[in-house]
Structures are given as C-alpha cells and as structure tokens.
Amino acid sequence: xxxxxxxxxxxxxxxxxxxxxxxxxxxxxxxxxxxxxxxxxxxxxxxxxxxxxxxxxxxxxxxxxxxxxxxxxxxxxxxxxxxxxxxxxxxxxxxxxxxxxxxxxxxxxxxxxxxxxxxxxxxxxxxxxxxxxxxxxxxxxxxxxxxxxxxxxxxxxxxxxxxxxxxxxxxxxxxxxxxxxxxxxxxxxxxxxxxxxxxxxxxxxxxxxxxxxxxxxxxxxxxxxxxxxxxxxxxxxxxxxxxxxxxxxxxxxxxxxxxxxxxxxxxxxxxxxxxxxxxxxxxxxxxxxxxxxxxxxxxxxxxxxxxxxxxxxxxxxxxxxxxxxxxxxxxxxxxxxxxxxxxxxxxxxxxxxxxxxxxxxxxxxxxxxxxxxxxxxxxxxxxxxxxxxxxx
Amino acid sequence: xxxxxxxxxxxxxxxxxxxxxxxxxxxxxxxxxxxxxxxxxxxxxxxxxxxxxxxxxxxxxxxxxxxxxxxxxxxxxxxxxxxxxxxxxxxxxxxxxxxxxxxxxxxxxxxxxxxxxxxxxxxxxxxxxxxxxxxxxxxxxxxxxxxxxxxxxxxxxxxxxxxxxxxxxxxxxxxxxxxxxxxxxxxxxxxxxxxxxxxxxxxxxxxxxxxxxxxxxxxxxxxxxxxxxxxxxxxxxxxxxxxxxxxxxxxxxxxxxxxxxxxxxxxxxxxxxxxxxxxxxxxxxxxxxxxxxxxxxxxxxxxxxxxxxxxxxxxxxxxxxxxxxxxxxxxxxxxxxxxxxxxxxxxxxxxxxxxxxxxxxxxxxxxxxxxxxxxxxxxxxxxxxxxxxxxxxxxxxxxxxxxxxxxxxxxxxxxxxxxxxxxxxxxxxxxxxxxxxxxxxxxxxxxxxxxxxxxxxxxxxxxxxxxxxxxxxxxxxxxxxxxxxxxxxxxxxxxxxxxxxxxxxxxxxxxxxxxx
Numbered sequence: 001x002x003x004x005x006x007x008x009x010x011x012x013x014x015x016x017x018x019x020x021x022x023x024x025x026x027x028x029x030x031x032x033x034x035x036x037x038x039x040x041x042x043x044x045x046x047x048x049x050x051x052x053x054x055x056x057x058x059x060x061x062x063x064x065x066x067x068x069x070x071x072x073x074x075x076x077x078x079x080x081x082x083x084x085x086x087x088x089x090x091x092x093x094x095x096x097x098x099x100x101x102x103x104x105x106x107x108x109x110x111x112x113x114x115x116x117x118x119x120x121x122x123x124x125x126x127x128x129x130x131x132x133x134x135x136x137x138x139x140x141x142x143x144x145x146x147x148x149x150x151x152x153x154x155x156x157x158x159x160x161x162x163x164x165x166x167x168x169x170x171x172x173x174x175x176x177x178x179x180x181x182x183x184x185x186x187x188x189x190x191x192x193x194x195x196x197x198x199x200x201x202x203x204x205x206x207x208x209x210x211x212x213x214x215x216x217x218x219x220x221x222x223x224x225x226x227x228x229x230x231x232x233x234x235x236x237x238x239x240x241x242x243x244x245x246x247x248x249x250x251x252x253x254x255x256x257x258x259x260x261x262x263x264x265x266x267x268x269x270x271x272x273x274x275x276x277x278x279x280x281x282x283x284x285x286x287x288x289x290x291x292x293x294x295x296x297x298x299x300x301x302x303x304x305x306x307x308x309x310x311x312x313x314x315x316x317x318x319x320x321x322x323x324x325x326x327x328x329x330x331x332x333x334x335x336x337x338x339x340x341x342x343x344x345x346x347x348x349x350x351x352x353x354x355x356x357x358x359x360x361x362x363x364x365x366x367x368x369x370x371x372x373x374x375x376x377x378x379x380x381x382x383x384x385x386x387x388x389x390x391x392x
Numbered sequence: 393x394x395x396x397x398x399x400x401x402x403x404x405x406x407x408x409x410x411x412x413x414x415x416x417x418x419x420x421x422x423x424x425x426x427x428x429x430x431x432x433x434x435x436x437x438x439x440x441x442x443x444x445x446x447x448x449x450x451x452x453x454x455x456x457x458x459x460x461x462x463x464x465x466x467x468x469x470x471x472x473x474x475x476x477x478x479x480x481x482x483x484x485x486x487x488x489x490x491x492x493x494x495x496x497x498x499x500x501x502x503x504x505x506x507x508x509x510x511x512x513x514x515x516x517x518x519x520x521x522x523x524x525x526x527x528x529x530x531x532x533x534x535x536x537x538x539x540x541x542x543x544x545x546x547x548x549x550x551x552x553x554x555x556x557x558x559x560x561x562x563x564x565x566x567x568x569x570x571x572x573x574x575x576x577x578x579x580x581x582x583x584x585x586x587x588x589x590x591x592x593x594x595x596x597x598x599x600x601x602x603x604x605x606x607x608x609x610x611x612x613x614x615x616x617x618x619x620x621x622x623x624x625x626x627x628x629x630x631x632x633x634x635x636x637x638x639x640x641x642x643x644x645x646x647x648x649x650x651x652x653x654x655x656x657x658x659x660x661x662x663x664x665x666x667x668x669x670x671x672x673x674x675x676x677x678x679x680x681x682x683x684x685x686x687x688x689x690x691x692x693x694x695x696x697x698x699x700x701x702x703x704x705x706x707x708x709x710x711x712x713x714x715x716x717x718x719x720x721x722x723x724x725x726x727x728x729x730x731x732x733x734x735x736x737x738x739x740x741x742x743x744x745x746x747x748x749x750x751x752x753x754x755x756x757x758x759x760x761x762x763x764x765x766x767x768x769x770x771x772x773x774x775x776x777x778x779x780x781x782x783x784x785x786x787x788x789x790x791x792x793x794x795x796x797x798x799x800x801x802x803x804x805x806x807x808x809x810x811x812x813x814x815x816x817x818x819x820x821x822x823x824x825x826x827x828x829x830x831x832x833x834x835x836x837x838x839x840x841x842x843x844x845x846x847x848x849x850x851x852x853x854x855x856x857x858x859x860x861x862x863x864x865x866x867x868x869x870x871x872x873x874x875x876x877x878x879x880x881x882x883x884x885x886x887x888x889x890x891x892x893x894x895x896x897x898x899x900x901x902x903x904x905x906x907x908x
Contacts, residue, residue: 170828206827210832311516
C-alpha cells in the first residue's frame with residue numbers, strides 16, 4: 001500500500017483572471033533566473049531523505065550519514081525528514097536559515113525517455129508531451145514575450161532552447177571571457193560599419209555587452225592582482241551575472257554541466273555542489289537589495305536511480321528536486337506534494353516519482369511573481385495546469 | 393629584433409602597400425590586368441549564392457562556361473572532383489575502413505567486455521578509450537564533410553548534402569550514433585542529394601542512425617513507439633499543418649513496426665515469415681516484430697503484407713501535394729535565404745510533382761525564378777556558410793586539410809555538424825544566427841581567422857607559405873570578386889585599417905561578408 005503524506009494543502013487550478021502581482025513599477029521590477037543543471041544531478045544526495053531507512057539500504061556506499069554535528073561528512077538537518085549535502089553548508093544553508101531557500105522534491109517532467117538531450121529539450125520547450133511540438137520555442141522566450149517589457153538574456157555560448165522563439169534574446173557567455181580582442185577604436189569602427197543596416201541595433205548591443213563583460217573581467221583581474229581571492233568556476237560567472245542582472249537584465253538563464261555521475265559520484269558531486277552553492281550565494285550578494293525581489297529556480301532534466309549502481313555512482317532516473325531561492329521566497333520549507341521515501345514509493349522500482357510537474361511549479365511561481373493571467377500562462381506553458389505552492 | 397616586433401612591422405608595411413593599392417583601385421579600372429571585362433555584380437552575387445562563397449576556381453569556371461552551363465554542371469556534378477590532396481586526406485580517414493554494421497557490432501562487443509572487467513579502474517579507463525574512439529568516428533565524419541564543403545568544386549551538391557543532413561537530422565549525442573553518422577551521410581544522404589526525394593526518405597528510414605535517433609528500432613507490434621512516424625510526417629514529408637491526424641500517426645507507426653536494427657544472427661522465424669525477413673547491413677525488417685493487421689493511412693488502406701507496406705506508404709507520403717509544397721518551400725527557404733513567396737512555392741511544388749520528386753528539376757526551376765534573382769545578396773550567412781566563404785577566400789587554392797579549427801569555430805558559433813539535438817534541424821532563418829551575442833562572437837572569429845591560420849595546416853605536411861601568420865585576404869580574388877560588392881561605408885572602413893590584420897578583420901566582419 002502506498003502511504004502518501006500531504007505536507008501542504010495544494011490548490012490546483014487553471015487561473016482565468018488576472019492574478020495578484022507581487023511587485024509593480026519599474027524600480028521594483030522582479031528579477032528571475034533559471035539555473036539548469038545539465039546531466040541530471042543526484043537530488044537524493046543533495047536533499048537527503050535521512051529519516052528513511054530505505055535510503056541507507058539502497059545506497060550503502062553513497063548515502064550521507066544522518067545529521068551529526070561532530071561529523072563533517074554528515075548531512076545537515078533541514079527538518080525532521082530532510083537534510084542538506086554538507087558541501088552547501090556555507091552557501092545554501094544560510095539562505096535556508098534566512099527563509100530564502102526552499103526545495104520541491106519529486107519535481108520534474110513526465111517525459112520518460114531518460115535521455116539527457118530529449119528531456120532537457122522537452123523541459124526547455126515547456127510544451128505538453130502528447131501531441132505535436134513546435135520546436136524552436138522555449139518557455140522563457142514565451143514568458144518574455146508575454147511580459148513585453150522585460151529584458152531577457154541567456155548567459156550561455158549559444159542561445160539555449162529555453163530562450164529561443166519569436167522574441168530576439170541576447171546571449172553572452174560569461175565562462176571563458178577574456179578581454180575582448182578589440183580596442184575602443186576597433187569596436188567603434190565595427191559598430192559604425194553597420195550604421196543604417198538592419199543589424200545595426202544587434203551589432204551595437206552585442207559589442208556593448210561584450211565590452212561590459214570584458215570590463216568586468218578586467219575588474220576581476222585587478223582584484224586578483226591585489227591578492228584578493230579570485231573567484232573561480234561558477235562563482236566567477238555568477239558574480240558577473242549578478243552585476244549584469246542587477247543593472248541591465250531581469251530574466252536570465254544559465255546552465256551548469258557535469259552532473260552525470262555514473263561513476264565515483266561522491267567526489268564529483270561534492271565539487272560540483274561547492275561550486276554551484278558558492279556561485280548562487282555570490283549571485284545573491286552581488287544583487288544587493290535587488291535580491292529582495294529576485295527569484296532563482298534551479299532545475300535539472302531528471303533525478304538519478306535511487307539505488308547506487310556497481311560503479312559507485314547512479315544512473316539516469318526520473319523525479320528530481322527543484323530549488324527555489326530568492327529574497328522574496330517564503331523559504332525554509334520543503335514544499336509540494338510528497339511521499340514517504342521507501343521502496344514502494346519508487347517509480348518503476350528504481351526512481352523518485354514525479355508528483356510536482358515542473359510546468360505547474362514554474363507556472364505557479366511566474367503567476368505570482370508577474371501577476372500573469374490564465375491566458376498569459378497558457379501562452380508560456382500551453383495546456384498547462386498551474387499549482388501554487390505559496391512559495392512567493 | 394624580437395619576432396613580435398618584426399611581425400608587427402611587417403604587418404604595417406603590408407597595410408601601407410595595401411592602402412596604396414586600394415587608393416589606386418578606387419580611382420581607376422576595377423580589374424584590367426588581363427584585359428578581361430569584370431564580372432557584373434549580379435554575376436558575383438549569383439556565384440556567392442550558388443556556391444558556399446567565391447573562390448578563384450569557381451570564378452574561372454563561371455567565366456569559361458557562362459551561367460547556364462555552370463549551373464548544369466553543378467546540377468550534374470559527376471565530373472567534378474575535389475583536388476587530389478583533399479581526396480587523399482579523405483581516403484586517409486579511418487571511418488571508411490569498416491562497414492557500419494561491423495563498427496556497431498564491435499562497439500557492442502567492446503562494451504560487453506568492459507562490463508566484465510574485474511575492477512573499477514580498468515573499466516573506467518577502457519570506457520574512456522571507447523568513448524574517445526566513438527568521438528573520433530564522429531569527428532572524422534565532420535572533417536570529411538568540411539573538406540568537401542570547403543574545397544570541392546561541386547558546390548551545389550555539397551550544400552545539398554548539408555541541407556538534407558539537416559532536413560533528415562540525426563544527433564551524434566544519442567545512443568551509439570557517433571559510430572553511424574559518417575555512414576549515414578555517405579550511404580543514406582549523399583547518393584541522393586540531387587536525385588529523387590523518395591530515395592532519400594527510404595534510405596534514411598532504413599539507416600541505423602535514424603532507426604536509433606527516432607526510436608523506430610524500439611517499436612514493435614503491440615509496443616508502438618510513434619516518435620519516428622510522427623516526425624516522418626511532420627518534419628520529413630508533409631509538414632505540421634498538412635492536416636493528417638493522430639490516427640494517421642499511429643497507423644503509420646504500425647506500418648513501420650519491424651523496421652529495426654539487425655543483431656548478430658538472423659533471428660529464428662516461423663516458416664511463413666522467413667521469406668519476409670529482410671536485412672541489409674545494420675538494417676533489418678523483422679516480421680516477428682511487425683504488426684500484420686491492415687492499416688489506413690491518410691484514407692488509403694494498406695493491407696498487411698510486410699516491408700512492402702513501408703514502400704507503399706512512402707510512395708503515398710511522397711505523392712501528397714502537402715509533401716511537394718513542404719519540401720519545395722524548405723528548399724526555397726534555404727536557397728533564397730528568406731521565406732519564399734507563395735507563388736514560387738506553388739511553381740516549385742508543381743515541378744516537384746511533375747518530375748516525381750526530382751530534386752535537381754526543382755532546383756533548376758528555383759534558380760531560374762525571378763524571386764531567386766531578386767533575393768541575391770539579401771540572405772544572411774549561417775555559421776556554416778560564413779566559415780566556408782571566409783576560408784574559401786582566405787585560403788583560395790591552398791586547401792588546408794586540418795579541419796579541427798573549423799570544427800571548433802562551428803561549435804563556437806552554435807552550428808556543429810551532427811550536433812543538433814532535436815529532429816527539426818538547424819533553423820534556416822537569419823534571425824536565428826544574428827543575435828547580439830552571435831554577432832559579437834562572429835566578429836571575434838573574423839579576427840581569429842584574419843589574424844592567423846589557427847592550425848589549419850597542422851599535420852598535413854604542408855606549410856601555409858613563406859609569410860605564415862595571417863592570410864592575405866587582399867588577393868587577386870578579392871579585387872575581382874569581393875571588392876566590387878562592398879558598399880562605400882565598408883570601403884571607407886577598410887581604408888581606416890592600420891594593418892593587414894585589421895583590414896582582414898574589418899572585411900570579414902563587414903555586412904557584405906555576412907550576406908549571400
């Protein structure tokens with residue numbers, strides 16, 4: 001028999017009327033960032049179901065010890081059932097304690113291909129799984145279109161599917177940015193060459209963005225040369241991203257790879273989480289007071305097998321855990337529909353089930369953050385149902 | 393003197409000569425050295441559109457044959473071969489040495505062997521080696537494609553090769569596809585790129601790359617997977633708005649059951665099925681997995697009989713007016729670089745149906761059309777066209793063979809070969825490639841290409857020439873075939889260049905060089 005526990009009273013509804021908008025006016029424009037963890041991160045070792053004996057049974061080599069102040073390897077208790085990976089002690093735990101972080105377990109898509117690319121694409125598209133798809137249109141592009149006056153951007157090499165669509169969205173990679181190879185004079189000449197050309201605005205914007213990022217890079221280098229600890233990896237990207245989001249943009253997307261831990265998972269996951277956590281904390285810090293009206297959602301295409309495999313890792317699974325962060329978040333909660341973690345709860349006797357559809361979850365958050373109408377929400381997530389988890 | 397300074401000095405000298413030369417040219421005759429009349433701007437735009445971008449050999453050929461015969465040769469390119477060193481480089485690639493079914497069988501056997509290894513470390517290192525070998529197979533396929541695209545004189549054929557690979561898109565990141573993408577291009581796509589559309593559909597339908605990519609290998613009677621059937625209708629033949637129903641998708645999927653991958657031995661079958669079993673390379677039709685019930689697709693009854701159903705249903709799909717319109721419209725969008733006017737699509741669809749889906753007949757009508765001529769110079773080069781045009785100008789006649797840097801530039805610009813995840817292929821509209829970030833990236837790549845050979849000559853035993861460093865874009869070809877198309881703003885910009893390197897960058901970053 002399946003024992004289901006509903007920790008929240010959940011209202012599922014298709015909203016017809018204009019919802020309540022959390023903020024109004026330009027100075028109080030909400031900011032939203034979607035962070036996509038590509039590769040399917042092992043959520044069961046990040047939000048740890050430490051109260052479940054089955055967790056320890058299924059992961060003899062991988063399970064994190066129960067909360068224990070004396071053991072640095074132990075997970076950190078969030079409540080009586082869930083613990084946090086200790087690599088997030090300095091970064092995400094403080095946000096949780098300030099009520100600015102929440103987790104939604106058993107979240108994800110019902111796509112069952114268990115293929116990275118298919119599942120990532122279907123999530124980024126945000127379309128219903130049955131019936132034909134449009135391709136080339138992502139939910140963040142449609143959101144930006146519906147919002148009209150927002151400034152979307154992708155902090156990626158190419159334009160990710162989530163940001164593709166009718167609206168032209170700029171992209172700029174913050175990863176290996178160095179100085180721009182062009183000096184001021186050359187940039188001016190390049191921009192002038194496009195005066196009166198249909199691409200004039202795009203060229204000007206592209207060069208300008210690149211210049212800002214490069215300036216930021218020089219600032220980082222200058223700080224480093226004064227013996228400040230120079231941020232690395234995702235933290236560096238996140239700081240740059242924070243400054244750009246604070247000043248110029250309001251709807252962002254970034255992806256972080258390396259989560260496909262089939263082999264020797266523990267060390268890789270630990271490193272990845274430290275990197276990610278430090279970055280997200282740095283992002284919050286860079287935003288300053290803007291953090292108070294910021295929403296950050298961390299998603300991944302799927303969870304991983306609940307049991308560890310034969311190579312000290314885990315394989316492609318199903319249900320995942322979404323992170324919801326931000327100054328405006330009603331945090332310190334593990335939210336959404338839940339089920340006690342035991343063998344019977346597993347989907348196909350191997351994975352977390354999906355009880356909280358990502359479209360319903362994001363739809364609920366966008367609805368509250370932007371005050372979207374039912375029609376508008378249906379443009380963002382066609383045919384979707386919205387679920388408010390009262391996280392904003 | 394240190395080498396850096398020396399280089400800088402040389403660059404300045406070259407820049408000065410060049411600016412002087414440019415000055416002359418502005419005043420006087422554009423190209424009179426050998427007494428021939430210059431090609432008209434329409435000729436140049438036409439050549440730039442019909443090829444990946446002008447090079448010296450195509451200009452010569454065009455002068456010799458004239459437009460009409462040049463085009464006929466392109467549409468029947470049997471006699472056009474890449475230069476010998478390019479053919480040798482292709483022949484030296486490992487991917488042609490074993491048939492795809494052998495590569496797949498061996499990869500599978502290796503995976504089994506790896507799983508049976510005694511410890512984690514040995515498994516991991518064996519897995520890494522296997523992974524590298526698979527990457528190599530896919531990279532070699534990309535290298536072969538680029539060598540031909542850049543240096544083959546059969547430029548319409550090479551662009552159609554890209555076009556059909558994109559139309560019948562597969563993605564190397566799925567399953568074991570890295571082992572099969574090279575064979576997919578060579579066996580399923582290339583032989584038919586200017587031939588009959590029906591042959592393309594059947595060849596892709598039965599190739600292991602497509603069978604795995606869109607899951608038809610998984611589909612069987614009673615356990616349908618509709619993925620391929622849906623895309624076959626929606627993306628390969630009729631187009632999404634053609635009016636077929638979900639019922640049609642299911643019925644088509646039933647027809648396609650049993651079309652899958654051959655594994656090892658021929659399966660043991662009931663005697664009445666043995667004659668119906670088919671196998672060719674890694675493809676098989678297995679009657680034991682086929683749904684022999686009758687089907688109705690698009691209102692036509694298809695009696696259960698085996699693989700013959702597949703051939704019948706493909707005939708049915710290819711003969712649909714919607715297919716003629718959808719495929720013709722996509723061909724026109726590619727070759728016009730813009731959404732084609734409906735009247736042109738009508739004309740081409742008519743030609744498609746009249747000729748029984750003869751691709752070169754459709755192209756002949758397309759190239760002869762007024763909208764095609766009106767569109768010359770108005771299209772925007774996608775990354776593939778941009779890089780090919782750039783390198784064909786920069787290394788005209790030199791044919792560097794190391795495609796590694798080109799693969800990296802394509803990656804950086806977001807259009808890697810065999811690298812598009814979803815079955816719709818890369819978009820053909822210019823807006824998809826001209827976002828602000830993409831324009832800025834393109835300028836930086838223009839600078840990279842303009843300022844060094846990037847390793848293009850590495851490993852092929854040849855040197856780029858005495859004055860290595862960067863290519864001389866201000867070549868004879870430039871003056872004959874590029875300069876006449878530049879707008880006054882661009883010419884003035886080039887005059888502001890302080891060095892050959894900067895001049896190269898400005899030229900490759902100019903609006904005219906983005907256009908085709």
